[in-house]
Amino acid sequence: MPKILEKRTLTPVTKLYRLDAPMIAAAAEPGQFVIVRIREGGERIPLTIADYDCDKGEITIVVQEVGATTRMLGTLEAGDNILDVVGPLGERANVPEGGHVIGVGGGFGAAALLSVMREITQRGDKTTVILGARTKELLILTDELRESVTNLELCTDDGSEGYKGFVTARLEELIKGDGPGKPDHVVAIGPMPMMRAVADVTRDTKIPTQVSMDPLMVDGTGMCGGCRVAVGGKVMFACVDGPLFDGHEVDFEEAVRRNKMYVKEEKAAACRQKELGLVADGSSAVAKQQASASEGGAA
Numbered sequence: 001m002p003k004i005l006e007k008r009t010l011t012p013v014t015k016l017y018r019l020d021a022p023m024i025a026a027a028a029e030p031g032q033f034v035i036v037r038i039r040e041g042g043e044r045i046p047l048t049i050a051d052y053d054c055d056k057g058e059i060t061i062v063v064q065e066v067g068a069t070t071r072m073l074g075t076l077e078a079g080d081n082i083l084d085v086v087g088p089l090g091e092r093a094n095v096p097e098g099g100h101v102i103g104v105g106g107g108f109g110a111a112a113l114l115s116v117m118r119e120i121t122q123r124g125d126k127t128t129v130i131l132g133a134r135t136k137e138l139l140i141l142t143d144e145l146r147e148s149v150t151n152l153e154l155c156t157d158d159g160s161e162g163y164k165g166f167v168t169a170r171l172e173e174l175i176k177g178d179g180p181g182k183p184d185h186v187v188a189i190g191p192m193p194m195m196r197a198v199a200d201v202t203r204d205t206k207i208p209t210q211v212s213m214d215p216l217m218v219d220g221t222g223m224c225g226g227c228r229v230a231v232g233g234k235v236m237f238a239c240v241d242g243p244l245f246d247g248h249e250v251d252f253e254e255a256v257r258r259n260k261m262y263v264k265e266e267k268a269a270a271c272r273q274k275e276l277g278l279v280a281d282g283s284s285a286v287a288k289q290q291a292s293a294s295e296g297g298a299a
């Protein structure tokens with residue numbers, strides 16, 4: 001049961017947790033993830049390892065509260081334990097060496113870009129991160145990214161920070177030679193529509209583009225088939241073959257469809273959670289959820 005050493009609120013719905021997890025930290029590599037469970041019989045959620053320190057035996061994860069389980073996780077505080085954290089899982093990020101690598105991040109995709117882009121910078125490549133959010137308050141980990149890459153470009157939809165507009169618009173400008181200039185490789189991590197739009201922007205120029213797929217996962221070992229993604233007409237599993245795939249080959253239509261498969265159940269779980277007041281009173285929420293589960297409560 002890894003202990004939470006630090007909790008930071010990055011936005012009202014985004015929390016950073018530094019965990020005591022020496023075995024995972026010792027084996028972690030950029031781009032990998034963990035699967036977390038917060039109660040017996042509960043949902044398993046994949047979360048990218050945003051950072052890791054093998055000397056201290058710590059890993060950092062970032063949680064965006066988008067569903068019942070992530071909201072429950074968001075109520076845990078420093079000093080609490082997380083029931084299960086399994087990992088590291090997935091393949092390490094593999095971006096060819098040499099040239100200019102642009103990481104494009106939207107929302108909490110910044111967390112997943114951090115260790116990937118830092119490693120690329122440390123090996124000597126020129127790196128740029130284009131990070132976007134609706135407003136400046138929703139931009140996360142900007143200090144950490146600024147220290148880890150050659151150039152950091154911030155974009156906001158409302159122009160409250162940096163470039164006014166979408167990350168894809170700024171990427172198009174860089175491809176034309178503006179600012180840090182044209183990339184040789186692109187890595188996009190964030191919401192599916194953003195990654196799809198990035199792949200569309202780079203397709204004609206044939207700039208190799210990797211996207212990080214985060215489908216529903218159960219076992220995380222390639223056994224259940226839950227995380228399958230169609231890539232270049234082949235069935236791949238995000239938990240063992242990914243999470244990074246060639247963005248020009250991913251079947252985004254199917255990926256979006258599969259990610260919506262349990263929307264009804266997720267809504268029902270959120271309603272049930274609200275009815276039971278499971279999130280309203282902070283850190284007691286997980287204990288209440290555990291009690292509720294033993295009575296047949298929702299995930």
Ligand code: FES
Nearest residue numbers: 218220222225239
């Ligand atoms: Fe089961 Fe990937 S999570 S095959």
